Amino acid sequence: MTNLNYMNKSSVRGIFLSIILLFSITIILIPSNAYADEINVKSVALEETTIIELTNNSNKEVNTLKIWLGSDFNFKSFKTEKGWVGEKTPQGVIIFTSSESIKPGESVKFGIKSDKAKPGINWKALDKENKQMSIGKVLPKEITKVVTNPDIKSDQTSGNDIGINSESIFRVIPEKPNVGSSIRVTGDKFAASQEFDFYIDSKKIGSFTTDENGHFMTTMKISEDQKADRVDFKVKAQNGEERKISLRLGENENRIPESENIKLTIQGIPNIMHRGGFLEIFGTGEPGSAITATITTADEEIINSRTSEIDSKGNWELAEPIIIPLDTPFGKYSATITDGRQNILKHWTVESDKVIIIVPSSIKFDQGEIMKFNGTASPNQSIEIVLKDPLGKEIFSDTFQVDESGYVEFEYKTETTSIKGTYTVIATQEKEKEFIFTGVGQLPTIPVNLEFDQLNYKAGDIATISITGKASEIISLLILDPSDKILGDSISITLQPDGTRTYDLDLTGYASGVYSAVISKGSAQSVEIFTVGLQTGSGNIEINTTKINYIPGDSILILGDTSSNVLLTITLLDPDGNTVKVKKTFSDKNGKISESSFRISSDGKAGMWEIKAQSGSNFDTIEIEVLGTIEKGMIVSITDGIEIPGLGKSIQIKVQGAQQTVEIEIIADDGKIIETLSFVASDHGEINQPWIIPKDTEPGTYTVKVKDAFHSAENTFELLG
Numbered sequence: 001m002t003n004l005n006y007m008n009k010s011s012v013r014g015i016f017l018s019i020i021l022l023f024s025i026t027i028i029l030i031p032s033n034a035y036a037d038e039i040n041v042k043s044v045a046l047e048e049t050t051i052i053e054l055t056n057n058s059n060k061e062v063n064t065l066k067i068w069l070g071s072d073f074n075f076k077s078f079k080t081e082k083g084w085v086g087e088k089t090p091q092g093v094i095i096f097t098s099s100e101s102i103k104p105g106e107s108v109k110f111g112i113k114s115d116k117a118k119p120g121i122n123w124k125a126l127d128k129e130n131k132q133m134s135i136g137k138v139l140p141k142e143i144t145k146v147v148t149n150p151d152i153k154s155d156q157t158s159g160n161d162i163g164i165n166s167e168s169i170f171r172v173i174p175e176k177p178n179v180g181s182s183i184r185v186t187g188d189k190f191a192a193s194q195e196f197d198f199y200i201d202s203k204k205i206g207s208f209t210t211d212e213n214g215h216f217m218t219t220m221k222i223s224e225d226q227k228a229d230r231v232d233f234k235v236k237a238q239n240g241e242e243r244k245i246s247l248r249l250g251e252n253e254n255r256i257p258e259s260e261n262i263k264l265t266i267q268g269i270p271n272i273m274h275r276g277g278f279l280e281i282f283g284t285g286e287p288g289s290a291i292t293a294t295i296t297t298a299d300e301e302i303i304n305s306r307t308s309e310i311d312s313k314g315n316w317e318l319a320e321p322i323i324i325p326l327d328t329p330f331g332k333y334s335a336t337i338t339d340g341r342q343n344i345l346k347h348w349t350v351e352s353d354k355v356i357i358i359v360p361s362s363i364k365f366d367q368g369e370i371m372k373f374n375g376t377a378s379p380n381q382s383i384e385i386v387l388k389d390p391l392g393k394e395i396f397s398d399t400f401q402v403d404e405s406g407y408v409e410f411e412y413k414t415e416t417t418s419i420k421g422t423y424t425v426i427a428t429q430e431k432e433k434e435f436i437f438t439g440v441g442q443l444p445t446i447p448v449n450l451e452f453d454q455l456n457y458k459a460g461d462i463a464t465i466s467i468t469g470k471a472s473e474i475i476s477l478l479i480l481d482p483s484d485k486i487l488g489d490s491i492s493i494t495l496q497p498d499g500t501r502t503y504d505l506d507l508t509g510y511a512s513g514v515y516s517a518v519i520s521k522g523s524a525q526s527v528e529i530f531t532v533g534l535q536t537g538s539g540n541i542e543i544n545t546t547k548i549n550y551i552p553g554d555s556i557l558i559l560g561d562t563s564s565n566v567l568l569t570i571t572l573l574d575p576d577g578n579t580v581k582v583k584k585t586f587s588d589k590n591g592k593i594s595e596s597s598f599r600i601s602s603d604g605k606a607g608m609w610e611i612k613a614q615s616g617s618n619f620d621t622i623e624i625e626v627l628g629t630i631e632k633g634m635i636v637s638i639t640d641g642i643e644i645p646g647l648g649k650s651i652q653i654k655v656q657g658a659q660q661t662v663e664i665e666i667i668a669d670d671g672k673i674i675e676t677l678s679f680v681a682s683d684h685g686e687i688n689q690p691w692i693i694p695k696d697t698e699p700g701t702y703t704v705k706v707k708d709a710f711h712s713a714e715n716t717f718e719l720l721g
Contacts (some may be wrong), residue, residue: 001572003653006142009183013689031450033318034477035551038053038056038057038058038059038134039055039056039058039062039126039133039134040054040055040057040430040608041053041054041055041123041126041136041138041260042068042138042141043121043139043140043141043145043607044141045118045119045140047117047341048076048113048115048116049111049113050111050112050113050114050118050119050121050140050421051110051111052067052109052111052112052121052123052138053107053108053109054102054107054108054109054110054123054125055106055107055438056102056103056104056105056106056135056398057105058104059104060100060104060127060133060686061102061103061104061127061128062101062125062126062132062133062462063097063098063101063106063127063128063140064097064125064126064130064546065095065110065124065125065126066093066094066095066096066119066124066126066546067093067094067110067112067121067122067123067124068092068093068122069092069094069114069117069119069120069122070119070120070680071675071703072116073114073115073116073119073210073289074092074114074115075092075094075112075113075514076113076114076115076404077095077113077193077209078110078111078112078113079110079111079193080110080111080212081109081110081191081201083213083552084096084098084108084110085097085098085592086110087557087596088138089546089555089557089596090170093682094112094272095546095557096110097420097559101128103686105702111523112348118139118140120137120139120508121137121138121139122135122136122137122682123136123138123345130544130545130546130548132330133620135688138168142629146445158295163190163191163194163196163237163238163239163241163562164190164191164235164237164241165189165190167189167452168186168188168189168190168214168235169187169189169243169515170186170187170188170190170216170235170243170245171185171186171245172184172185172233172247172491173185173186173486173490174523175247176247176248176250177247177250178222178228178249178250178251178252178613179222179223179227179228179249179250179251179252180222180223180252180477181221181222181228182215182220182222182521183219183220183221183222183245183253184218184219184476184478184486184490184520185198185208185216185218185219185220185233185235186218186486187210187215187216187218187235188213189217189225190210190214190215190235190237191210191212191214191237192210192211192212192213192214193210194209194211194215194237194238195208195209195238196208196209196236196238197235197238198218198220198233198234198235198236199233199234199235199236199237199242200222200223200231200232201231201234203223205220205221205222205223206218206220206221215484216485217480217484217518218378219520219525224252224313226249228249228250228251229248229249229250230246230247230248231246231247231249231395232244232245233245233246233249233259234527234628235412238406242259244557247622251551254293260585261286261334262284262285262287262314263284263285263409264283264284264285264286264291264335264337264339264341264342264344265283265284265285265344266281266282266283266293267281267282267283267421267472267497268280268282268283268471268472269281269346269348269471269497270471270497270499271347271348271349271498271500272304272349272350272428273333273349273350273351274350274351274354274357274359275325275328275350275354275357276323276354276357276359276360276375276436277323277324279322279323279324280317280321280445280446280471281317281318281322281335282316282317282318283316283317283337284314284315284316284337285310285314285342286314286339286341287310287311287312287313287314288310288312289309289339289340290308290309290310290316290335290339291306291308291310291316291337291338291339292305292306292338292339292542293295293305293306293308293309293318293336293649294335294336295322295333295334295540296333296335297329297332298331298332298333302305304322306318306320310339311484318598320363320443321363321442321443321444321446322709323360324350325359329350330349330350330351331349331350331399332348332349333347333348333349333350334346334347334348335348336570339557342677343437350409353430354434355374355377355378355432356377356383356427356432356433356434357375357376357378357434358373358375358377358408358425358427358436359373359374359375359436360425360435360436360438361374362438363438363439363443363444364438364439364440364441364443365414365439365440365441366379366413366441367414367416367417367418367420367440367441368416368418369413369414370411370414371413371423371440372409372410372411372427373389373408373411373436374407374408374409374410375408375430376406376407376408377408377427378402378406378429378430378432379402379406379530380403380443380520381402381404381429381430382400382402382403382429383400383401383402383427383428383429383644384397384398384399384427384428384429384435384581385397385400385410385425385426385427386424386425386426386427386428386597387412387423387424387426388423388424388426389418389419389420390419390421390422390423390447390712392526394597395412396412397597398410398553398598398601399581399599399601400601400603401603402429414440414534418440418441419440420439420440421439421440421441421442421444422437422438422439422444422445422446422447422567423434423437423438423439423440423444424447424449425437425438433583435449438690438714444707445470446468446469446470446473446499447469447471447526447537448467448468448519448520448521448525448526449467449468449469449519449526449627450465450466450467450477450517450519450526450528451466451528452464452465452466452467452517452528452530453465453466454530454586455529455530455531455567455584455586455664456530456532456533456534456567456586457507457510457511457531457532457533458507458532458533458612459507459508459510459511459512459528459532459533460506460508461507461532462504462505462506463504463505463507463530464502464504464505465477465502465503465504465505465517465528466500466501466502467493467495467500467501467502467503468495468499468500469494469495469499469518469521470495470499470521471496471497471498471499472494472496472497472499473521473583474492474494474495474496474521475492475493475494475495475519475521476489476490476492476493476519477490477491477492477493477503477517477518477519478490478517478518478519479505479515479516479517479518480515480517480518481511481513481515482511482513482514482515482589484516487515491503504615505517507532510532510533511532511533512530512532512533512534512565513531513532513533513589514534514565514586514589515527515529515531516528516529516530516533517529517650519694527713531565531567531586534565534567535565535567536564536567536568536615536616537566537615537616537617538562538566538615538616538619539562539563539566539591539611539618540618540620541560541561541562541568541593541615541618541620542560542561542562542620543558543559543560543570543593543611543620543622544558544559544560544622545557545611545622545624546559546566547624548624549608549624549625549626549627550624550625550627551600551627551656551657552600552603552604552626553599553601553604554599554600555596555598555599555600556572556596556598556611556624557594557595557596558570558591558593558594558595558596558611558613559593559594560585560593560594560596560620561592562593562615562618563587563591564587564589564590565588565589565657566586566587566589567584567585567586567615568584568585568586568614569583569585569614569615570582570584570585570595570598570612570613570614571611571614572598572609572610572611573609573610573611573612573613574605574607575605575606575607575608575609575626580601580604580609581598583595583598592598593613593691594682598611600617600626604626605624606626606627608623608624608625608626609611609623609624609625609626610622611623627656633709634655634657634658634706634708634712635651635656635657635713636654636655636656636704636706636713636714637654637656637715638651638652638653638654638704638715638716638717639651639652640652641690641691642690647692648693648695649692649693650690650692650693651690651691652689652690652691653687653688653690653695653704653706654686654687654691655681655686655687655688655706655713656685656686657685658681658685658686658687658711659681659685659706659708659709660677660681660706660709661678661680661681661708661709662679662680662706663676663677663678663707663708664676664677664678664679664687664691664704664705664706665677665702665704665706666691666702666704667702667705668684668698668702669700669701669703671700674694674697674702677689677691681708693719697719698719699719699720700718701716701717701718701719702716702717702718703715704716704717
């Protein structure tokens with residue numbers, strides 16, 4: 001129970017609603033601590049673009065600004081002033097940080113773009129010790145034209161800060177492209193963080209967005225029906241400005257002469273399959289006809305039958321991929337493909353040598369539906385589960401112990417706004433790793449993925465790259481140097497019938513630094529980072545997290561500073577000293593450390609956890625507190641609040657584990673409801689609000705009850721006379 005001293009009983013109690021409305025106005029001006037009136041945040045907006053300005057009028061430095069929107073709004077993009085970096089967490093919070101803090105008397109501006117116009121922006125300012133200085137919410141003023149800081153490239157202004165200028169350049173790879181081929185387009189010195197369209201003559205074939213330096217690299221597909229002639233490749237800005245180059249297109253190398261009979265073929269079936277495997281079956285045949293695919297057991301029992309039309313170019317593909325069920329008997333299977341004139345028989349075997357076998361409950365989930373997975377893995381060992389969205393972003397991860405049965409089961413709740421496409425589950429147990437695919441909003445396709453055998457190499461080493469994708473497809477590999485420039489020519493690689501391939505990359509002549517490997521097939525691509533010549537043990541290490549209290553399942557963003565281009569090992573340990581996760585990483589060219597792949601396991605033990613970052617003999621260790629699992633999904637805590645001039649004392653009500661709208665009731669010991677409040681939970685599932693104690697409230701014990709659409713919780717506090 002919380003003891004509150006309340007002395008003034010003589011003032012007249014105001015109307016509750018008026019107090020709430022007054023507080024909702026003053027919360028922007030009166031945050032919850034001593035810095036409240038010394039941090040000023042204001043914003044202006046034009047449609048979906050908002051500029052936020054923070055002015056530090058305190059006597060301390062501001063190092064971090066966190067912003068988040070209400071439940072009806074979502075961030076689309078953001079921009080920062082030079083020297084600041086931003087990171088959007090899976091919970092929808094953008095964290096702006098800088099090594100150059102906002103000193104007293106200084107200000108900084110940030111630009112954000114949301115999916116709806118004029119969003120209210122919640123904000124929290126932190127000092128260099130990561131302690132809260134101020135918190136509030138600001139509603140933007142609407143203007144007819146956004147005037148931005150010169151360092152922020154706004155897409156609502158006109159002139160040289162948007163689109164294309166005289167120094168903007170781009171090129172097409174290869175320089176002699178063919179009709180029907182995929183091309184790589186890369187450019188520099190365009191407007192930063194802006195969207196552009198790409199055209200062939202007057203036909204738009206795609207769009208892309210530049211990075212913070214105005215650089216871009218993207219993959220485009222030249223249509224099969226494009227005429228082989230000289231054409232203009234154009235990059236167009238949203239304001240109509242354009243940059244173009246003229247190239248001659250060659251004939252389609254894959255075009256099949258009309259007079260040629262196309263042989264019936266089948267691809268996508270390897271010689272060996274495993275339970276839980278994923279098949280995309282395709283092939284060729286006579287244009288305009290159709291095929292029937294029949295799958296049978298060794299006893300000639302039909303277990304699956306599909307049909308598919310052959311298109312005008314002689315290609316066919318089964319409409320839905322096939323997942324090998326977990327209960328599929330081991331043994332020999334056959335697929336018979338016929339177009340009525342020709343027949344093809346393909347054999348394969350289902351074997352049992354896979355250690356991890358996990359399948360989704362459905363090959364396609366609707367947006368907002370719960371994705372469920374189950375299967376088996378090695379018993380009595382921990383397993384790490386990582387879920388990535390179609391853009392390759394990690395949206396969920398967990399580590400848990402598999403019991404003696406070896407059974408694995410987990411789920412993930414999608415949102416109605418979740419990206420449509422193929423989602424990838426990466427399941428890892430010691431040296432065993434498996435990829436599982438499913439779709440949200442559409443059927444999945446097997447994406448292209450690559451993985452290096454290690455993070456750091458010496459110049460002259462041979463790096464082994466493991467590649468997975470669709471059976472027998474041809475993919476392209478590009479290497480980007482530390483300045484994000486293409487190194488050498490594109491490398492063409494053909495995958496094996498089982499959709500895998502290893503490639504040995506010779507690193508002779510590679511300078512020290514951080515490199516990117518980009519592997520692509522059409523518009524699908526995957527990027528992996530590797531380093532050359534990085535060392536350990538150089539310079540002091542300082543790390544911190546964006547908060548100090550966590551609950552099981554929370555992700556952890558680790559930030560820090562050390563020397564530039566240094567190899568580090570980050571270790572997470574539970575309260576018993578057990579290693580939960582170890583990750584090798586590195587600092588960037590500015591010495592910044594940023595690692596977001598750590599997460600408190602769903603069954604994580606309450607107590608003080610430790611994070612250690614080490615490079616050679618240098619290390620730094622910090623502690624974070626993991627709170628106990630929230631009973632019934634929600635917990636409410638009550639602490640002393642601030643005294644608000646003219647209104648009196650308050651208590652601070654904090655709710656965790658909440659969803660959607662939460663109702664809060666303050667109830668006297670005789671059962672009388674003193675106050676009813678309503679707030680929308682943040683993306684973290686939290687509410688942190690003060691309640692102003694009415695001035696004629698009698699001493700006694702009061703109960704705070706909270707409930708959302710799913711759970712409820714309560715706690716008490718004592719008000720002393």
